[in-house]
Amino acid sequence: MSRDVDAPAAAHVRQDVSTVMVVGAGLMGSGIAQVAAQAGLDVVLVDDDVEALDRAAARIADSLARFVRSGSLTDDEASRARGLIVTETDLRAGGSSADLVIEAIVEKLEPKQRLFAELDAMCAPDVVLATNTSQFQIGRVAANCDRPDRVIGMHWSNPPQLMKLVELVVGPDTSSEAVAGAIRFLDGVDRRHVLCLKDVPGFISNRMSTALFMEGVRLVDEGIATAEDVDLVARLMFGHKMGPLETLDLAGLDTALLVSTALADFYGGDRFTPPDLLERHVAAGRTGRKSGSGFYEGLS
Numbered sequence: 001m002s003r004d005v006d007a008p009a010a011a012h013v014r015q016d017v018s019t020v021m022v023v024g025a026g027l028m029g030s031g032i033a034q035v036a037a038q039a040g041l042d043v044v045l046v047d048d049d050v051e052a053l054d055r056a057a058a059r060i061a062d063s064l065a066r067f068v069r070s071g072s073l074t075d076d077e078a079s080r081a082r083g084l085i086v087t088e089t090d091l092r093a094g095g096s097s098a099d100l101v102i103e104a105i106v107e108k109l110e111p112k113q114r115l116f117a118e119l120d121a122m123c124a125p126d127v128v129l130a131t132n133t134s135q136f137q138i139g140r141v142a143a144n145c146d147r148p149d150r151v152i153g154m155h156w157s158n159p160p161q162l163m164k165l166v167e168l169v170v171g172p173d174t175s176s177e178a179v180a181g182a183i184r185f186l187d188g189v190d191r192r193h194v195l196c197l198k199d200v201p202g203f204i205s206n207r208m209s210t211a212l213f214m215e216g217v218r219l220v221d222e223g224i225a226t227a228e229d230v231d232l233v234a235r236l237m238f239g240h241k242m243g244p245l246e247t248l249d250l251a252g253l254d255t256a257l258l259v260s261t262a263l264a265d266f267y268g269g270d271r272f273t274p275p276d277l278l279e280r281h282v283a284a285g286r287t288g289r290k291s292g293s294g295f296y297e298g299l300s
């Protein structure tokens, strides 16, 4: 097939990554930063909240120590990984040196769009900007960028340190070179990928999981089952490693509420609608492991 003479040539995309900037040092950003550092990459981990950076450093140290205890890492490997991560509150600290950026800030569209415009202005033109959004369409996240062909969804599973699957989401303008660069990076950090071929909210995984998670919450909210029994059905009948309510406590009820609300708004119907119980827990600050309680008590 001959190429349309008016079509712009595909922009060059940097394929070799030695420095990664991860923006957002919460549950996901800290885990992604750790995975990259364990693979020997330099990491600049940025958050606008200095306390979030302190919590991230503690979480990473704890996780590395667990890997040492289980024999998957030596002491030297753990301290090398820790030494490869620099924490910063200023985006510009990593903007000029990054070969790849992975955004993992709060699941709200405007802050993500603002951040992508800033990243677009400060990063080298051949750098891919990836978003770890749970459900926003990539075209919307990239709306204020001059490089939508170099923006991609890179949706990690929680906890990134343990989960091997990452979902790549192809936006309406994402180039095949950007997809190839993202795959090369994921291969290098020992992660498998799946490709979501259309830019739909929730992609593959969160259309599947949110429907299940919200149905689990609804069963509890309607007084039909306890959280324990809903989770036991998932574990023993379906063979899942964790039940839906345990997984929500792991992922963060606040993030899950943002995700389910956005999916319910987009798709309509009931399948993604957050039950009142989820809203009540979030309003009461019961956001799961990150706050110590959620569907279960005494979490850490």
Ligand SMILES: CC(=O)CC(=O)SCCNC(=O)CCNC(=O)[C@H](O)C(C)(C)COP(=O)(O)OP(=O)(O)OC[C@H]1O[C@@H](n2cnc3c(N)ncnc32)[C@H](O)[C@@H]1OP(=O)(O)O
Binding pocket: 062, 063, 064, 066, 067, 069, 070, 133, 134, 156, 157, 158, 159, 161, 162, 163, 206, 209, 241, 242, 247, 251, 255
């Ligand atoms: C919201 C979104 O957009 C999308 C999402 O991500 S939704 C969430 C998706 N994730 C899931 O569904 C997770 C489902 N759960 C699981 O796969 C597993 O339960 C799990 C991998 C999280 C933990 O595995 P497990 O066997 O159930 O738990 P557990 O026994 O506590 O841990 C197993 C080992 O990992 C270690 N471990 C646990 N967390 C760790 C961490 N953060 N870092 C390092 N090691 C860790 C433990 O110390 C333990 O080591 P030993 O075997 O040496 O004792």
Ligand SMILES: NC(=O)C1=CN([C@@H]2O[C@H](COP(=O)(O)OP(=O)(O)OC[C@H]3O[C@@H](n4cnc5c(N)ncnc54)[C@H](O)[C@@H]3O)[C@@H](O)[C@H]2O)C=CC1
Binding pocket: 023, 024, 025, 026, 027, 028, 029, 046, 047, 048, 049, 052, 103, 104, 105, 106, 107, 108, 111, 115, 132, 133, 134, 135, 155, 156, 157, 158, 250, 251, 252, 255, 259
């Ligand atoms: N929690 C989960 O299980 C999963 C979450 N995700 C997605 O990853 C992203 C992050 O989620 P979590 O880590 O759970 O959230 P979190 O709430 O733990 O962390 C978000 C961090 O981003 C920081 N932040 C917010 N705005 C910022 C900005 N403009 N610049 C720099 N830092 C900023 C906050 O201070 C906070 O530390 C969201 O898009 C979420 O939907 C994706 C997969 C799984």
